[in-house]
Amino acid sequence: MSPQPQAAVGAPLSRVEGRLKVTGQAKYAAEHDIDGVVHAVVVDSSVARGRIAGIDARAALTQPGVLKVITHLDAPRLAYRDNPVSLAPRGGRRLRVFQDDRVQFFGQPVAVVVATTLEAAQHAADLVEITYDAEKSSTDLAGSPADEPQTYARGNAEQALGSAGVRLEMSYRLSRNHHNPMEPHATIARWDGDRLRVWDKTQWVIGVQHELAAVFGIPAESVRVISPFVGGAFGSALRTWPHVIIAALAAREVGRPVKLALTRRQMYFSVGYRPAYEYKLRLGSDRRGRVTAMVHELKHETSRYERFWEANLVLGQMLYAVPNVSQSVRTVPLDVSTPLWMRGPGYSSAAFCIESAMDDLAYELGIDPIELRLRNEPNEDPSNGRPFSTRRLRECFRVGAREFGWHRRNPTPRSTRDGDWLIGTGVATGCYDVWRGQAQAYARIDADGTAVVESATHDAGPGTYTSMTQVAADALGLEARHVEFRLGDSTMPPAPPQGASQTMASVGSAVQDTCDKLRKQAIKLAVEDEGSPLHGVDADDVVVSGGRLQVKGDRARGETYQQLLARNNGTHLVARGSYNPPQESRFSMYGYAAMFAEVAVDARLGLVRVRRMLGVYDAGRIISPKLADSQAIGGMVGGIGMALLEHTVTDHRDGRIVNANLADYLVPVNADIPDLKAIYLDGRDDEADPIGVKSLGELVQIGVAPAIANAVFHATGRRVRDLPITAEALL
Amino acid sequence: MEEPIPAQPSETAAVPTAPPVRPTRRTFITATTAAGATVATGGLVAGPSRVGAAAPAESPPTSPVSLSVNGDRHTVTVDNRTSLLDLLREHLGLTGSKKGCNAGACGACTVLVDGRRVNSCLTLAVRLEGAEVTTIEGLADGDRLHPLQQAFIDQDAFQCGYCTPGQIMSGVGCMQEGHSGSAEEIREWMSGNICRCGCYVKIVRAVEQAAGRK
Numbered sequence: 001m002s003p004q005p006q007a008a009v010g011a012p013l014s015r016v017e018g019r020l021k022v023t024g025q026a027k028y029a030a031e032h033d034i035d036g037v038v039h040a041v042v043v044d045s046s047v048a049r050g051r052i053a054g055i056d057a058r059a060a061l062t063q064p065g066v067l068k069v070i071t072h073l074d075a076p077r078l079a080y081r082d083n084p085v086s087l088a089p090r091g092g093r094r095l096r097v098f099q100d101d102r103v104q105f106f107g108q109p110v111a112v113v114v115a116t117t118l119e120a121a122q123h124a125a126d127l128v129e130i131t132y133d134a135e136k137s138s139t140d141l142a143g144s145p146a147d148e149p150q151t152y153a154r155g156n157a158e159q160a161l162g163s164a165g166v167r168l169e170m171s172y173r174l175s176r177n178h179h180n181p182m183e184p185h186a187t188i189a190r191w192d193g194d195r196l197r198v199w200d201k202t203q204w205v206i207g208v209q210h211e212l213a214a215v216f217g218i219p220a221e222s223v224r225v226i227s228p229f230v231g232g233a234f235g236s237a238l239r240t241w242p243h244v245i246i247a248a249l250a251a252r253e254v255g256r257p258v259k260l261a262l263t264r265r266q267m268y269f270s271v272g273y274r275p276a277y278e279y280k281l282r283l284g285s286d287r288r289g290r291v292t293a294m295v296h297e298l299k300h301e302t303s304r305y306e307r308f309w310e311a312n313l314v315l316g317q318m319l320y321a322v323p324n325v326s327q328s329v330r331t332v333p334l335d336v337s338t339p340l341w342m343r344g345p346g347y348s349s350a351a352f353c354i355e356s357a358m359d360d361l362a363y364e365l366g367i368d369p370i371e372l373r374l375r376n377e378p379n380e381d382p383s384n385g386r387p388f389s390t391r392r393l394r395e396c397f398r399v400g401a402r403e404f405g406w407h408r409r410n411p412t413p414r415s416t417r418d419g420d421w422l423i424g425t426g427v428a429t430g431c432y433d434v435w436r437g438q439a440q441a442y443a444r445i446d447a448d449g450t451a452v453v454e455s456a457t458h459d460a461g462p463g464t465y466t467s468m469t470q471v472a473a474d475a476l477g478l479e480a481r482h483v484e485f486r487l488g489d490s491t492m493p494p495a496p497p498q499g500a501s502q503t504m505a506s507v508g509s510a511v512q513d514t515c516d517k518l519r520k521q522a523i524k525l526a527v528e529d530e531g532s533p534l535h536g537v538d539a540d541d542v543v544v545s546g547g548r549l550q551v552k553g554d555r556a557r558g559e560t561y562q563q564l565l566a567r568n569n570g571t572h573l574v575a576r577g578s579y580n581p582p583q584e585s586r587f588s589m590y591g592y593a594a595m596f597a598e599v600a601v602d603a604r605l606g607l608v609r610v611r612r613m614l615g616v617y618d619a620g621r622i623i624s625p626k627l628a629d630s631q632a633i634g635g636m637v638g639g640i641g642m643a644l645l646e647h648t649v650t651d652h653r654d655g656r657i658v659n660a661n662l663a664d665y666l667v668p669v670n671a672d673i674p675d676l677k678a679i680y681l682d683g684r685d686d687e688a689d690p691i692g693v694k695s696l697g698e699l700v701q702i703g704v705a706p707a708i709a710n711a712v713f714h715a716t717g718r719r720v721r722d723l724p725i726t727a728e729a730l731l
Numbered sequence: 732m733e734e735p736i737p738a739q740p741s742e743t744a745a746v747p748t749a750p751p752v753r754p755t756r757r758t759f760i761t762a763t764t765a766a767g768a769t770v771a772t773g774g775l776v777a778g779p780s781r782v783g784a785a786a787p788a789e790s791p792p793t794s795p796v797s798l799s800v801n802g803d804r805h806t807v808t809v810d811n812r813t814s815l816l817d818l819l820r821e822h823l824g825l826t827g828s829k830k831g832c833n834a835g836a837c838g839a840c841t842v843l844v845d846g847r848r849v850n851s852c853l854t855l856a857v858r859l860e861g862a863e864v865t866t867i868e869g870l871a872d873g874d875r876l877h878p879l880q881q882a883f884i885d886q887d888a889f890q891c892g893y894c895t896p897g898q899i900m901s902g903v904g905c906m907q908e909g910h911s912g913s914a915e916e917i918r919e920w921m922s923g924n925i926c927r928c929g930c931y932v933k934i935v936r937a938v939e940q941a942a943g944r945k
Contacts, residue, residue, distance in 0.1 A: 018884040021892030022876065022899060024827015024867035031826035062788045118821055119791065119812040182831045182839055182893040182927045231829070231893025232927050264832040461890035461928045630887045630930060637929025662836040662925060669922040673931040675914075 002516065005545055008473040008480045012626040016480070017229075017465045026229045029201040030186035030261045037188060038067060039118040040250045040260040041125040042243060043111035044269060045103045048137035048335040048655025052101040052110060056129040060113055065120035067254045069128060071111040072098045075249065079217025085210035087238050087497065089338065092306030097242045097249065103132060104305055105337045106139075106655035107269025109242050114250050114258060137335040139655040141276045141301050146330035152313055154383070155324030160293035164284025168360055172281070172353045173722045176301065176648040177274040177641075179342050180667060181460075183231020184264060185271050187247040190257035196248055197224045203237040204497035205456050209490040211240035212248055227488040230460035230498075234638070235341040236271045237460070238499045243270065268660035272340025273648065275301040275308065279353040284324075289367045289375045291358075293324040296350075302331040303338040310339075310346035311433065315354055318588065319431055321378035335655055341499060343638055344701040347432050352642075352723060355428035355706035359713065363413065369427050369710065370397050370406065370594075381588035389587040389687035390694070392618040393429065396594035399679060400427075400616040404596040413717040421600035423611075424715025430593030430615075430703025434685075434694045436581035437496030439510035443472065443518045444574045449547045449562040451476050453515065454486045457495035457507045461634075462697050463627035464503055470623055471508050471691060475515030477544025485511075493576065501591075501695035504623060506579055509690045514577030519544055521573055522564060531567050533557050579690070587687045591694040592618040595639075595707035601715045606727035608644055608712060613704070614677045620694030621684035632678030632700040639704020641668045647724050794857040800825065801869025809856045816840045816851040819866060827867035827896045831925070838924030841897040841904070842866045848904030850923075867896035870903070879903055882937035890928035898924045902938045911942040 020026040045052075057069040075098035088094050097109055111128050115121035138144050161167060188199040196216065202208045205225040213220040230237060243260055251258040262270065277300045284293035296316045302308040313327050344351075358376075362369040374394060380387050401407060409425050410416055416423040441455040453472045459465050465485055473480040486492065495507050523542045526534040526549050534542060534549060534557065541552050550558030565573070596614040601607065613636050622628045645666040649659045659665045678700070684692030705723060712730070713719050720729045797806040800823060809818060816833075819825040819842070828851055831839030835853040842851045843865040870877040879902050882888070889895040901924045905911055910920035917938045918931070926934065 014884050014887065015889075017892075018889075019876070021889055021895050022867075022880040022883050023871055024825070024896045026892050027826065028829075028893060030830075031820070033824060059788075064788065064790045117810060118817055119810045123791075123812065180927055182829070182837065182891065182925065184830065230891060232891040234927070261830070264834065264837075461892075463890070626887050627890075630890055630928075630933060633932050634890060634929030637931065661834060662832045663834065667925060667927065668929070668931070669925060670918045670931045670934065671922040673918070673929075676932050 002475060002512070004474050004477060004543060006474050008470040009623050010625065011470070013466055013470060013480060013624060014626065015463055015466050016469050028183050028229050028231050029199050029227065030188065030259055032188055032199045034188055034190060034257045037257040037259050038114055038116050038254060039121040040112050040114045040247060040258045041121040042109045042246060042260065042262070042266060043113065043125050043128045043130065044266060045106060045108045045110045045132070047103055047132045047134040048106040048139060050103050050132045050134040052103065052130060053133045054131040055111065057111070059127040060124035063115070063120055063124045063127065065116040066124045067114045067116065069111060069113050070098060070250060070253055072101055075099070078215050081214040081217060083211050083214035085207060087207060089306040089308050095242055095305060097245050105269065105303065105335055107266065107337070109246060109270065112246050112250055114254050137655045139334050139336055139650050140652045141278060141299065141332050141334070144332045144334060146299055146332045147307065149328035149330045152317060152327040153325065157293045157295045157324040157326035160324035161282060161284040161295065164292050165287045166285045166361070166364060168283045168357060168364065170281045170357055170360065170721060172277070172279040172356070174277040174279065174349050174352060175646065175723055176276040177342060177646045178268055178648055178665060179234040179236035179272065180267065180662070180665070181232030181234060181236060184262045184267055185237065185241065185243060186261035187244045188257060188259045189248040189251040191252050194218060195222045197226070198244065198248060199226045200244060201230055201233070201237050202227050203230065203233050203458050203460055203499055205458070205488060205490040206494050207497060208240045208244060212244070215245050216248065223490070225490040227458060230458055233460040234343045235345065235499060238497050239272065239340055241271050264662060265660045268648065268657045269337060272338065274342035274345070275339040277349050279349070281353050281357050283357050283361060285361055285365070287365065289361065289365050289372045291320055291322045291376050294322050296327040298329040299332055301336060301339060302333055303336055304333045306338040307331050308339045310341055312346035312350045314433065315347055315350045315431060317383035318381050319354065319429065320376035321382050322376070344432065344698040347698065348642070348702045348705070351428065351430065351702045352705045352709065355703060356709050356721065359426065359710040360719065368411065370401060373397065373429060384588065386586060386588040389589045390618065390620070390683065390685045391590070391592060392681055392683070393592040393594065395681055396592055396616040396618055399681065400594040400596050400614055403679065404614045406596065413714050418600065420603055422603050422715040423598065423600055424711045424713065425596065425598045426707050426710025426714055428595050428703040428706035428710060430595055430699055432501060432591050432695055432699040432702055434505065434589035434591060434688050435500040435502035436689055437502050437506045438578070438580050439495045439506040440493035440576065440578040441507070441510040441514040442493050442576050443514045444572050445476065445518060445522065445561050446572045447562060447565045447570065449560055450482045450484070451478055452484050452486065453511060454492045455495045455507050455510060456490055456492040457487045457503055458498040459487060460498055462503065462631055463624055466627055467504060467624040468507065468511050471511045472515045475512055476519055478547050482547065501697045501699065504693045505689040505695065508623065508693060509579035510577055512691050513579060514575055517577050518573060518575035521575055522561060523549060525568060526559065526564050529568065532564065533559055581689070585687070589685070589688050589694065591620065591696065591699040593699055593703050595703040597707040597711040599708060599711040599715055601712060601730060606730035608725060608730070610640055610674055610708060612674050615700060616679045616681065617699060618681050619696045619699060620688055621692035622680045623693060625680070628680060628696060629678050631696055633676045635700025636676045636704050637668050637673055638701045640672065640708065642723060643705035643708040644724050796857050796860050798859045798861065799863045801866060811855070811857050813856045814852050815842070815854040815856050815859060815864070818856040819851065825866055825868050829893055829896055831894065838901055839894050839897040841900040841924065843900060843904060846907065848901050867900060870899065877903070879937065879941035882940035886933045886937040886940060888930050888933040888937040890930060894924060894926045898926065898934055902941065905938060906942050911938050914939065
């Protein structure tokens with residue numbers, strides 16, 4: 001733990017970039033003002049599988065302002081080197097833009113139009129005539145052949161099921177969901193000779209840098225990626241999608257900077273999605289509610305060119321003390337684009353099924369759903385025998401039950417009414433891994449006593465600007481307003497992707513290390529300086545507070561950074577630091593949540609309204625409580641969407657997504673959301689990382705959908721095992 | 732920042748014309764009809780090239796339009812296809828208004844036109860002769876934020892910030908319309924603005940704060 005006083009960390013700071021965002025000055029990817037920029041619009045395929053038979057771009061090319069139409073017929077061959085710095089599924093062959101005539105999914109980019117105005121480019125894109133030799137496509141998870149399974153087993157699940165006092169067998173179907181960040185994906189690309197600069201919407205500037213270098217066959221040092229603001233992503237911007245390559249290619253071909261923004265419709269075909277699932281779950285228990293066996297059989301979508309993977313087996317292995325577990329997961333290759341991790345990836349889908357099943361078991365046995373979960377609470381990680389670093393799920397449920405008024409409920413389903421509305425309450429567990437990655441940072445104190453701290457990380461909404469400022473401020477002994485944290489530039493010290501909730505743990509720890517080094521450097525300078533009032537003091541006895549270096553217990557003796565630097569003729573002090581997570585830990589590390597929901601279901605119309613929700617979280621230390629509260633509430637809103645609204649509909653005749661817009665793909669709006677409440681258990685996890693945080697952004701979404709489904713069951717007596725839960729299912 | 736945002740419209744849109752006469756309703760309708768006819772003609776002429784004629788298509792029809800944005804008068808010749816949103820973002824350098832769906836479904840592009848909130852992505856710029864447009868960039872009074880802008884910061888009513896300008900402009904409209912009387916009313920009248928980060932609870936609190944209810 002840091003010897004420094006904690007003033008900024010834990011304080012309810014407002015977002016440091018707030019003023020830029022509320023005045024419209026924050027620049028997102030498509031908004032950087034680049035001299036001479038021209039516009040690119042992608043033309044995408046209208047078949048899901050086949051070959052391009054003909055392209056007639058003549059009409060498009062006659063449009064005033066049109067500079068070029070690029071297709072596979074005239075695009076240069078690109079290097080497409082293997083790229084180890086990538087989040088693409090291993091072993092697949094990534095989509096190569098305009099390199100051949102093959103069409104692998106509906107909406108695949110097949111041409112790009114570049115024009116001097118957006119209007120001309122949009123119109124000309126409509127005029128590009130493409131004909132196809134279409135082949136029969138397959139886009140339906142149900143009934144399509146699956147790959148060989150990946151499996152896991154412990155004990156003998158089949159035997160234990162056979163001898164179980166209670167056996168349940170359930171089948172779940174989860175719809176495909178799309179991330180749908182409010183900012184459409186966009187890229188501006190500019191070549192300066194052999195050097196490429198892009199302004200991109202991304203959760204990983206380093207990843208985009210390396211992918212562009214690999215595709216164009218140039219050194220990574222020749223590519224700079226800039227991304228100071230990201231208008232949401234939820235996972236969709238973790239990969240470098242084809243449109244980023246297209247922007248860079250177009251810029252090279254026309255010799256001018258090119259701006260390319262995807263349309264909302266194109267976002268449904270080309271930037272990933274949470275795959276649809278079929279999930280069969282068999283469960284055996286004794287009469288007292290001790291689960292003895294679980295058998296999980298999962299199937300989910302993937303593309304034909306990449307075998308998508310997500311962590312959908314972990315919860316089934318470690319959430320409860322189940323001695324006999326068997327799991328298999330199969331991917332089903334379809335004529336679709338590749339999925340990509342969406343908030344709470346894998347865990348969220350598995351949690352819906354497991355937590356719905358636990359609820360079924362509770363009612364089957366007449367045991368309170370919280371009590372049932374506590375009876376299956378493990379003392380160590382049942383998948384590997386490791387102790388938990390911290391696991392305070394019992395406390396989450398205890399606090400939550402009290403705050404929510406859980407024990408006032410009548411446990412009998414369909415027993416509570418409010419006029420036409422059936423009222424129900426439900427709970428579910430949320431749990432997510434503690435991911436950590438290597439990260440580096442740079443910090444500088446200037447002669448005026450202010451600091452700049454940098455890392456090539458991102459802020460797609462969680463509040464990285466603010467939380468890193470807080471960590472740095474305390475480590476440097478400065479007020480938060482005297483620290484500027486910068487991010488989103490591949491020339492900064494490298495940081496991991498902003499995914500899997502690893503930013504705070506990883507980059508936060510690197511910032512802590514860097515600023516500790518910088519503070520110690522300043523202290524060393526002072527105690528060795530005969531002109532300093534701190535001369536001769538043991539460096540370990542010096543702390544910095546409010547920008548002033550002073551002796552612990554003798555605050556009168558000290559000086560400011562400014563005084564120290566001025567006397568030493570210094571303009572600044574600089575430090576670099578890092579965080580390197582251990583390869584192996586002897587602990588099992590996860591964040592936990594207890595989710596509570598109250599719903600009202602119209603008895604005649606089947607409409608479901610969420611009335612209130614409460615989440616109680618064991619997420620380790622909370623750096624920025626005001627922002628963490630918003631994260632949790634946002635996670636609930638995302639979960640409400642997954643539970644009740646979100647559903648990508650594909651026409652399997654041609655692979656077209658028919659609701660590829662925000663009017664037909666429903667997401668929660670303001671009127672759908674009641675007052676939501678979040679409580680973070682006070683604490684820290686010092687095994688997880690040097691700053692004691694666990695994980696947060698995913699955790700808060702996992703467990704929301706099953707809590708709602710369980711509340712719907714309590715309200716109506718109807719168990720819905722398909723997501724989203726629609727009125728039709730309740731009629 | 733590569734270069735400063737131009738104070739004047741960029742070359743693609745800026746063709747200064749004579750100071751406009753504020754149109755009466757009658758002259759506005761006449762002008763609109765004329766513009767509509769031009770569009771139709773342009774479309775017919777461009778039509779045959781679709782089937783492969785190599786002759787260059789005619790220049791797209793353009794129209795002069797004079798409108799006020801955040802108090803600044805702009806007289807520009809715009810491509811008739813240009814939406815108000817694209818005029819702001821691509822030609823006037825005002826990128827605070829956001830493009831989320833370009834189809835009127837998300838509200839990220841909300842601005843005030845003559846005091847009323849509109850989806851600027853669904854509004855053709857040529858229709859705005861004489862109009863007074865207020866965008867997020869024009870809401871603050873110098874360095875002093877509008878009370879709703881301050882309330883959004885205080886209540887942490889945003890995360891990624893992309894829907895925020897639209898939310899704030901919509902919230903200003905919501906208050907001006909007298910639709911901020913209760914949390915329920917605010918929820919209903921703010922439901923045209925999607926926030927994918929899920930900040931609704933706090934957006935409602937921010938509108939309540941600015942409306943003097945909190």
